[in-house]
Amino acid sequence: MTTTFSFFGVTTGSSAIRRIFPRWMSELGIDSELVGLDFPVGAPPADYRAAVARIKADPLAVGGLITTHKLNVLAAARDLFDGLDDAATLLKETSCLHKDGERLLGAALDDRTSLLGLDAAVGADYWDDERELVVLGAGGASIALTLGLHRAAQAGRAIPARVAVTARSEARLDEMRELHERIGFAAPVEYLVAESPVAADRVVAAATPGAVIVNATGMGKDRPGSPVSARAPYPRESVLWDMNYRGELHFLADARERARPDLRIVDGWDYFVYSWTKVVAVVYGIDIPASGALFDRLSELARTA
Ligand SMILES: NC(=O)c1ccc[n+]([C@@H]2O[C@H](COP(=O)([O-])OP(=O)(O)OC[C@H]3O[C@@H](n4cnc5c(N)ncnc54)[C@H](OP(=O)(O)O)[C@@H]3O)[C@@H](O)[C@H]2O)c1
The missing domain is CATH 3.40.50.10860 (Leucine Dehydrogenase, chain A, domain 1)
Structure with missing residues (x-):
């Protein structure tokens, strides 16, 4: 049957x-x-x-x-x-x-699968004591990714030197902060409200060279647009990872149009x-x-x- x-x-x-x-x-x-x-x-x-x-x-x-x-x-x-x-x-x-x-x-299972996705984008040995992770959006997938990183750290793996997470309102950030406190998440985290692309641009601009910047907002698939502006000031050699592989994917399309050879652009496939x-x-x-x-x-x- x-x-x-x-x-x-x-x-x-x-x-x-x-x-x-x-x-x-x-x-x-x-x-x-x-x-x-x-x-x-x-x-x-x-x-x-x-x-x-x-x-x-x-x-x-x-x-x-x-x-x-x-x-x-x-x-x-x-x-x-x-x-x-x-x-x-x-x-x-x-x-x-x-x-x-x-x-x-x-x-x-997202804690494990999102970490595999991140590893596929940059390699498990990418992280050192400078490279940072910027996660735009604080929904289930973002929280799960940080749980995956926490488990990786517990298993002795290097994780980002610092994590910055954005949301448009405090509620999801509070929930994430509460989980991180409960599990004792090893990386320092900044929880930032970014209500507009301009505000998200400021978060991105503050990241270190080689930062991995993740679009986990669903924008470009579940909702139109991109969480950052079309001319977002990405640090040099940033890796831009969209958690989605289908939809308009404006976050990646805008970056491709910039033709900056130092940027690495990865979709969610x-x-x-x-x-x-x-x-x-x-x-x-x-x-x-x-x-x-x-x-x-x-x-x-x-x-x-
Ligand atoms: N490739 C895959 O297999 C795979 C697997 C899992 C997830 N995903 C994708 O990853 C995306 C995220 O998944 P999810 O489960 O975490 O979705 P979700 O729970 O809807 O989370 C999206 C979060 O982003 C926030 N957000 C929306 N616009 C924002 C903006 N401009 N700036 C900052 N934050 C913003 C939303 O909160 P507020 O509205 O309060 O700001 C929400 O908390 C989805 O599109 C999903 O399809 C892909």
Whole structure:
């Protein structure tokens, strides 16, 4: 019997995964199909709850992946879950639904997958005692990235010398600060309200040469525009990483137009492939290491889909 894998998003029909997923299933020898579930940003809690309840009750529904709605889904349906992993509890979000028999489990995997995405952009050994990380936006993906860096530091890896995080309002910054205090995050962090591109430009201008500047606002995909101005004063040799690979991607397009050879410009494709392969591995109970022949094959199938 064909099982179903649910994909919670905003415009799931436009995601490359619709073409990629069937190829991956065939490569992995799994009889399962992707079901897209579109919700507007901030949909009514009852809608998220109903979707989770349906998955829990359906023996052919094996779980799924949640993008934009990961905080809201967990908030709306917490009591339907029979277990959560550490990161889901810490981050109060679930990006992965999976099952153990009839038990519905929730996992948050972005701490690991976003770090893999960052490593793919600059290399795990990029950080020294000067290079900084600027994260524009303080949503789930930004918080998860800092949790990933925290775990990397605990494992003895170098992490950015300093982190600056921006948001348009204090609330998300407070939440992030609270998490960082709770886990004892090793890097010094500045939490900065930047309500406009001009304000974000000032944050970017203050970073050290070689800083990695991440667009984690969703601007350029979920919302129009870019968090910084078209002439943002990037420090020399900055690396600009957009967490998204699709949409207008103004943040990257503006930087490309500048034709500054010292800037490195990276989109969210690798992050996308890491996110999906990790969730597929957990849902179907298989091992897909983040490097090696199987990962390369899946990545190539994704690229050509
Ligand atoms: N490649 C992948 O596989 C992958 C995986 C995960 C996430 N992503 C992408 O990464 C993006 C972020 O994900 P998320 O889950 O963190 O989304 P999110 O929870 O919506 O977070 C975006 C955050 O950015 C803030 N923001 C919006 N405009 C801003 C601006 N101009 N300046 C500063 N902050 C701003 C928002 O807060 P305020 O509105 O309060 O400012 C919000 O907290 C999304 O577009 C998502 O698609 C990609």
